Amino acid sequence: MSEHPDMLLSVKDLSKHFPITTGLLKRQVGAVKAVDGVSFDVVKGETLGVVGESGCGKTTTGRLITRLIEPTAGKVVFEGEDITHMSQSRLRPLRRDMQMIFQDPYSSLNPRHTVGTIVGAPFRIQGIKTEHGIKRAVQDILSLVGLNPEHYNRYPHEFSGGQRQRIGIARTLALKPKLIIADEPVSALDVSIQAQVVNLLEDLQNELGLTYVVIAHDLSVVRHISDRVAVMYLGKVVEIGGRKSLYSSPLHPYTNALLSAVPIPDPANRTGRERIRLQGDVPSPLNPPPACRFHTRCWKAQEVCKTVEPVLTELASGHQVACHFPENMPVLETTAPAENTTA
């Protein structure tokens, strides 16, 4: 892929294998291949959505990017700098630019700290002096995320789930990061509160020019906030593309199945909607199927799928898929005039 001038984050062949050990000597007997050769780029100002079912490695990917855990292989390039093996002391100043929003607003805030302490912590850790003191800076951020600045001295338990998530977002924003990794930012919230937080994330992006990597399992939320979407299955990216083309003509059978499995809130859809029913569960990442990992559940699988691993190939402009028998191909062939179909 060509270097984009505004590239903020670039992930190449990133892998994380968690060893499984046994006995006193911790002999390694196997590895959970949570993430296995994931590559993607994120351009400044865009939102990349990462979707997949539980156990597909989306959360691990987020943690690898922020180096909360160490990758087994591959590299992470942030603003042109390879941070994969950077020492913690060199990494620390970079953490200002790269922050994370966590899924659970209950366990990600220290119950013994006030909101002021929680949101002010980044300033103290990074040793940043603010013009009118930390308190003032924290209160500014609190009002930015829609909380009352007078809540500075309150404790997390005094807030509802939605408000807590806003506190988490305020802490993330404290140092004006360039990249925010949001791991299931709204899945713990009620529907009406979810919409408030989604809108807040979008407003902040417009105001502060943030770049997001949003990790979520909810396909409709991801479509709503993302510019591009990556679909993961068992530690691999199986499809990545612009939101519009990915949702309207998914190329990978798995993406197609995922989309058709989402219940549509319209009773008229009950009948007449063609459903793809996948059999069984996601196989264990301990022993993933060889070659194409989806072949055990795929209705199009043939011999080649069990022996040759498909690679991510660009089939439409900016839309890549790793599949031997992609879906929706006839449409592409008839509508797209020869250009751009291969790259």
Place this chain on the structure above:
Amino acid sequence: MTVSPATDAFLELRDLRIHFPTDDGLVKSVDGLSYRLDRGKTLGIVGESGSGKSVTSLGVLGLHNRRNAQVSGEIWLDGLELVSAPEDVVRGLRGKKMAMIFQDPLSAMHPYYTIGNQIIEAYRIHNKVSKSVARKHAIDMLGRVGIPQPDRRVDDYPHEFSGGMRQRAMIAMALSCDPELLIADEPTTALDVTVQAQILDLMRDLQREFDSALIIITHDLGVVAELSDDILVMYGGKCIEYGSTDDIFYNPEHPYTWGLLGSMPRLDREPTDRLQPIKGTPPSLINVPPGCAFSPRCPYGSRTGGLSTGEVPELTESRGGHKVRCHMPPAERRSIWESDVKPMLETT
């Protein structure tokens, strides 16, 4: 003792109230709920956390501890009143007459007993059969819900099953005695979408086969749209809107229902620029706002001339069985829906 005559409905709740006295005050989790459900029908109960939807269903099964829950009102199940019935009568009905599928199968199953043992136990309480017959039945049920190799998996412990399989095993357990009333509390919330689709299909097929009455409790409007005949929307312990699935999705009349529909990003529509969230947060059940519980969050409260914060609205019939708890007159609600809300939901 209640003296009201039994109704012709299979299940009918009349003015059910479930209150919990706490140190901070009385928590009115369910406050005057009435509905009815016939055999072979599915009722969807929708609401946010704390709206009282799960407490209601635990109440129907008689699972509240009478020492810390105050239950009043009437629950009629097939001609029998349950609130005033002695505990052992209700216990005899659980499993056989009514059963429940819980949200989290890992905490609803006993970790020390095999899946098979747990199904066998329930089956043998209600059926005088030998262990080996019950075991055959358990294997049968596991096969019916789509567990591969049920004759081997029947001896597995819950932790050996994946999330989707555990939920299937829960369904098998709930269905093992052919209950006539099945309550599913967020049956698919903990599952991935592809597995959720399998489970929803399964529940639909099994209901058709057993002709049971099904109550499905969820916050996911997509799930109720797929399964329900009727929908009940709960807010602050009360029913605020009740109607057929088509009524609720195509002609909703309560501002809260409008808010729910506007909050959801939808895959079946063009992506919107912005979602239309409901402002504020759900009410505390100890200090329920005066008047209409939704009034602090309602954008149309000012149209009622102060009524919305002064008086609790009644659940009144709008048309054809569609009931709404709102101070605005039905004609006004319909015109707001047609002219303001509906176009906004569809075009944005």
